[in-house]
Amino acid sequence: MSHPQGQIGIYIHWPFCLAKCPYCDFNSHIREGVDDQAWQEGYIKTLDHYAAQMPGRTVRSVFFGGGTPSLMKPSVVESILERIQKNWRIANDIEITLEANPTSVEADKFVAFRAAGVNRVSLGVQSLNDDDLKFLGREHNAAEALKAIDIARENFERYSFDLIYARPDQTLAQWEAELRSALPHINGHMSLYQLTIERRTPFYMAHARGEFAIPKDDLAADFYTLTQEIMSAEGLPAYEVSNHVAPNQESAHNMIYWRYGDYIGAGPGAHGRLTINGQKHATREHSAPEIWLEKAGANGQAAHEYEPLSADERFMEALMMGLRLAEGVSKAALEREGECMLEDKTDRAKLDELKAQGWLTETDTHIKLEVEGLLRLNAIVPHILK
Amino acid sequence: MSKPLEHIRNFAIIAHIDHGKSTLADRLIQTCGGLEEREMTQQVLDNTDIERERGITIKAQTVRLEYTAKDGITYQLNLMDTPGHVDFSYEVSRSLASCEGSLLVVDSTQGVEAQTLANVYMAMENDHEIMPVINKIDLPSADINAARTEIEDVIGLDASDAVPCSGKTGAGIPDLLEAIVTRLPPPHGGDHDAPTKALLVDSWYDIYLGVVVLVRVIDGTLRKNQKIKFMSNGATRTVDRVGMFTPKHVLLDELGPGEMGFITASIKDISETNVGDTITDEKNPCSEKLKGFKPSIPMVFCSFYPADAGDFEKLRESLGKVRLNDASLHYETESSQALGLGFRCGFLGLLHMEIIQERLDREFDLDLIPTAPSVVYKINMTNGEQITLYNPVDMPEVQKIESIEEPWIKATILVPDEFLGGLLQLCQDRRGVQIELTYVGGRAMLVYRLPLNEVVFDFYDRLKSISKGYASFDYELDGYGENNLVKLEIRVNEEPVDALAMIVHRESAEARGRGMCERLKDLIPRQMFKIAIQAAIGGKIIARENVSAMRKDVTAKCYGGDITRKKKLLEKQKKGKAKMRQYGNVEIPQSAFIAALKMGDD
Numbered sequence: 001m002s003h004p005q006g007q008i009g010i011y012i013h014w015p016f017c018l019a020k021c022p023y024c025d026f027n028s029h030i031r032e033g034v035d036d037q038a039w040q041e042g043y044i045k046t047l048d049h050y051a052a053q054m055p056g057r058t059v060r061s062v063f064f065g066g067g068t069p070s071l072m073k074p075s076v077v078e079s080i081l082e083r084i085q086k087n088w089r090i091a092n093d094i095e096i097t098l099e100a101n102p103t104s105v106e107a108d109k110f111v112a113f114r115a116a117g118v119n120r121v122s123l124g125v126q127s128l129n130d131d132d133l134k135f136l137g138r139e140h141n142a143a144e145a146l147k148a149i150d151i152a153r154e155n156f157e158r159y160s161f162d163l164i165y166a167r168p169d170q171t172l173a174q175w176e177a178e179l180r181s182a183l184p185h186i187n188g189h190m191s192l193y194q195l196t197i198e199r200r201t202p203f204y205m206a207h208a209r210g211e212f213a214i215p216k217d218d219l220a221a222d223f224y225t226l227t228q229e230i231m232s233a234e235g236l237p238a239y240e241v242s243n244h245v246a247p248n249q250e251s252a253h254n255m256i257y258w259r260y261g262d263y264i265g266a267g268p269g270a271h272g273r274l275t276i277n278g279q280k281h282a283t284r285e286h287s288a289p290e291i292w293l294e295k296a297g298a299n300g301q302a303a304h305e306y307e308p309l310s311a312d313e314r315f316m317e318a319l320m321m322g323l324r325l326a327e328g329v330s331k332a333a334l335e336r337e338g339e340c341m342l343e344d345k346t347d348r349a350k351l352d353e354l355k356a357q358g359w360l361t362e363t364d365t366h367i368k369l370e371v372e373g374l375l376r377l378n379a380i381v382p383h384i385l386k
Numbered sequence: 387m388s389k390p391l392e393h394i395r396n397f398a399i400i401a402h403i404d405h406g407k408s409t410l411a412d413r414l415i416q417t418c419g420g421l422e423e424r425e426m427t428q429q430v431l432d433n434t435d436i437e438r439e440r441g442i443t444i445k446a447q448t449v450r451l452e453y454t455a456k457d458g459i460t461y462q463l464n465l466m467d468t469p470g471h472v473d474f475s476y477e478v479s480r481s482l483a484s485c486e487g488s489l490l491v492v493d494s495t496q497g498v499e500a501q502t503l504a505n506v507y508m509a510m511e512n513d514h515e516i517m518p519v520i521n522k523i524d525l526p527s528a529d530i531n532a533a534r535t536e537i538e539d540v541i542g543l544d545a546s547d548a549v550p551c552s553g554k555t556g557a558g559i560p561d562l563l564e565a566i567v568t569r570l571p572p573p574h575g576g577d578h579d580a581p582t583k584a585l586l587v588d589s590w591y592d593i594y595l596g597v598v599v600l601v602r603v604i605d606g607t608l609r610k611n612q613k614i615k616f617m618s619n620g621a622t623r624t625v626d627r628v629g630m631f632t633p634k635h636v637l638l639d640e641l642g643p644g645e646m647g648f649i650t651a652s653i654k655d656i657s658e659t660n661v662g663d664t665i666t667d668e669k670n671p672c673s674e675k676l677k678g679f680k681p682s683i684p685m686v687f688c689s690f691y692p693a694d695a696g697d698f699e700k701l702r703e704s705l706g707k708v709r710l711n712d713a714s715l716h717y718e719t720e721s722s723q724a725l726g727l728g729f730r731c732g733f734l735g736l737l738h739m740e741i742i743q744e745r746l747d748r749e750f751d752l753d754l755i756p757t758a759p760s761v762v763y764k765i766n767m768t769n770g771e772q773i774t775l776y777n778p779v780d781m782p783e784v785q786k787i788e789s790i791e792e793p794w795i796k797a798t799i800l801v802p803d804e805f806l807g808g809l810l811q812l813c814q815d816r817r818g819v820q821i822e823l824t825y826v827g828g829r830a831m832l833v834y835r836l837p838l839n840e841v842v843f844d845f846y847d848r849l850k851s852i853s854k855g856y857a858s859f860d861y862e863l864d865g866y867g868e869n870n871l872v873k874l875e876i877r878v879n880e881e882p883v884d885a886l887a888m889i890v891h892r893e894s895a896e897a898r899g900r901g902m903c904e905r906l907k908d909l910i911p912r913q914m915f916k917i918a919i920q921a922a923i924g925g926k927i928i929a930r931e932n933v934s935a936m937r938k939d940v941t942a943k944c945y946g947g948d949i950t951r952k953k954k955l956l957e958k959q960k961k962g963k964a965k966m967r968q969y970g971n972v973e974i975p976q977s978a979f980i981a982a983l984k985m986g987d988d
Contacts, residue, residue: 196941217938218937241940241941241942241944242942256946257945257946257949263946269947270947271946271949271950282949316956316957317953320944320953320956321949353971374940375937375939375940376939376940378940379913379939381956382956382959382960382963
């Protein structure tokens with residue numbers, strides 16, 4: 001079977017953490033004693049299940065996310081990768097990323113992860129300021145983080161790390177100093193996230209109670225534009241709202257999401273987008289680790305949701321993901337997903353108005369947002385949709 | 387056979403809200419055996435929940451009581467419970483016209499209030515014998531002598547033989563009943579053999595009986611199967627039931643001169659039965675109508691919009707049901723750019739408006755957005771035409787207007803001395819013209835002429851807040867007067883917001899416009915583009931505010947696991963767009979306009 005986007009990504013969700021960070025709303029759990037063998041079996045059966053559904057595809061990327069996948073036994077990672085290799089064709093330039101906490105314990109496992117097949121790590125550094133790391137509930141300090149980066153550099157040809165900015169009481173000058181201090185440690189890719197208060201997190205209640213405030217409106221915008229200026233000047237412009245990169249160092253896996261390609265999501269709460277017999281489906285696996293493990297262990301079928309996506313939904317998803325990219329969204333892709341012309345589902349007058357405003361540009365093939373547009377992405381998408 | 391006139395007493399009870407009118411009426415009914423103790427719910431005469439809760443009577447009610455007096459004669463007492471508010475003053479006057487006497491009930495702990503005054507004067511105009519009754523004497527703070535003095539000083543009635551009593555305990559009730567037969571006059575005139583002539587006192591819709599018409603027979607009789615005619619509109623009907631209330635329905639063969647009761651005549655629509663109309667025999671009509679008939683004219687207008695646009699049909703249905711029982715409610719469909727589809731409604735006054743709104747909310751479970759109330763203006767055009775303006779939106783172009791007239795009221799306010807200064811200021815601010823300022827005991831009585839427009843807004847709330855609730859207020863309409871009035875328009879991104887248009891005095895236009903602009907500035911959430919809010923008179927901008935453009939609204943993290951959630955949010959936003967109103971290049975949530983309308987003027 002031929003696929004317009006051919007190559008797929010595989011996301012593996014490891015749902016366990018040693019401690020929950022107060023800002024994080026991901027599907028993560030704290031458990032004493034995880035049965036590695038059982039989990040390995042669960043992932044393998046799940047991958048077999050998906051392989052039966054979408055055979056013959058080429059895997060461009062694998063991403064171990066979480067939770068804290070650096071807590072996984074390297075042998076489990078290795079078995080999973082072996083099974084992927086067995087089930088599908090593998091792209092020559094396959095990218096295999098693992099998210100890691102920059103603690104000394106986890107950094108010590110990097111050699112083993114490298115040996116298992118991982119070729120890229122993404123480190124959750126979050127801050128290079130010890131007080132802020134404490135506020136963010138992280139287990140590491142700044143010195144440990146820098147050490148972990150060094151170990152990553154020694155073991156992987158590619159790595160990335162994250163910083164969270166626009167923190168409570170942070171000034172623009174403080175952030176600039178911190179960001180500049182991080183620059184020497186960058187190796188072609190970096191994620192810079194503004195702190196977001198998510199529902200169902202400890203921060204949400206604390207923030208609602210007024211225990212702290214985060215920059216909003218104008219100041220938040222100033223933080224963003226300052227960050228863009230610094231990073232662009234360093235040759236690391238944003239290729240996505242919060243991701244910066246040197247030429248050709250994009251995360252291939254994340255690009256699949258943003259270009260609205262196909263990806264398998266295996267593991268508790270993992271989402272997927274799978275084209276099966278020409279119909280794109282949205283999948284979500286059971287979120288509770290124990291339920292997931294029971295279902296996956298039995299027959300590899302742990303999907304809790306399995307929904308065919310309508311043309312309307314696909315158009316919307318492709319648009320909101322694609323507009324996050326500096327390259328913009330492909331008009332051909334939109335029209336293919338939406339089974340319509342661009343103007344059937346977007347308001348041409350509004351597109352033109354945004355163009356006149358300088359927030360949006362349009363080429364023969366793409367529409368894309370300029371910085372001022374990216375800053376207002378959440379408002380622009382519903383605005384231009386019919 | 388009808389009762390001889392001299393054995394009938396028809397009387398009304400006049401009282402301020404909360405002065406115990408209904409409790410007293412209940413006690414009279416019970417004492418005369420109309421209801422057993424176990425059948426008494428509190429305030430049996432007030433039928434609707436709102437009437438009971440707010441202590442006001444909207445519909446007139448009568449009860450026929452049998453009272454055997456000390457002279458050994460059994461009298462027929464017809465107790466009339468009149469509507470108790472100025473908005474229903476016409477209805478009150480017709481109720482009073484059906485009686486010969488009134489009990490003036492004054493709370494012995496409160497004294498005379500403004501509203502009492504208006505009704506007493508109305509009773510006087512109807513040539514009533516007025517008998518003061520001092521109620522609530524069971525309360526520790528009762529001061530019978532002070533109440534007497536107030537009745538004499540404020541109203542000018544001799545209160546030396548006022549009857550002290552307590553509706554609650556029943557104390558003094560026998561004296562009161564005896565006083566009713568000895569001191570109030572029987573119906574006068576009344577010819578049993580003359581052509582039928584009856585006063586239509588009130589009417590209401592009953593789901594079992596259709597429209598029930600409350601009547602007072604002047605001459606002749608009303609009988610079952612009689613063909614009758616309503617003289618105001620010429621409608622003819624056949625009487626199918628004649629009866630009285632005890633307060634239970636009791637059917638009778640006929641109603642004779644001087645008597646009160648009800649008839650039904652297969653009437654479906656209450657608008658056929660006009661309060662104050664004369665009912666006569668179709669074949670043998672009386673020669674003259676009764677005096678004093680007036681069709682009901684709405685004085686205060688506002689629009690109701692359903693908070694949920696999907697409720698529009700339900701609102702239409704509900705208004706129809708309310709109107710079944712309230713012919714004075716006027717309404718018609720209206721379309722607003724800001725608020726969608728709704729109804730422009732006309733009311734007798736502010737209280738009437740409140741009652742209707744509350745009924746829609748309570749009985750029909752409708753969440754309503756009322757626009758600011760406005761009054762009916764008369765616009766004199768340069769071409770000599772006069773236009774009646776019911777909605778500020780319909781104001782003609784300024785160039786074509788010669789002058790604008792607005793309705794005025796004469797307001798009577800009774801207020802404890804310590805709050806007088808604040809109230810004088812309030813009346814002054816509202817363009818009031820002082821007519822009278824007198825002192826009665828520790829209280830001042832203010833009489834002011836005020837534009838109704840200034841009163842419909844939030845005058846009553848301000849009055850209550852300035853006086854800590856102690857001031858009482860009543861008003862009567864007092865003609866139209868020319869004034870320097872302008873239409874104040876609120877614009878968002880250069881486009882007028884119809885629901886916020888108002889007519890104001892030129893001098894207060896700027897303050898009102900600035901206030902509304904500031905309020906909207908706080909209520910309208912930041913949008914992608916800058917929003918200009920302006921207040922304008924004609925083409926002239928008198929106030930402006932800006933809502934600056936939102937600078938940042940973007941999700942920091944959005945990966946493969948976030949798509950579904952984001953899409954759902956987007957779908958919700960798209961649905962929410964239905965509730966957004968387009969002004970220039972921005973969409974403004976309807977909720978902002980609703981909030982602007984809900985906030986009072988401060």
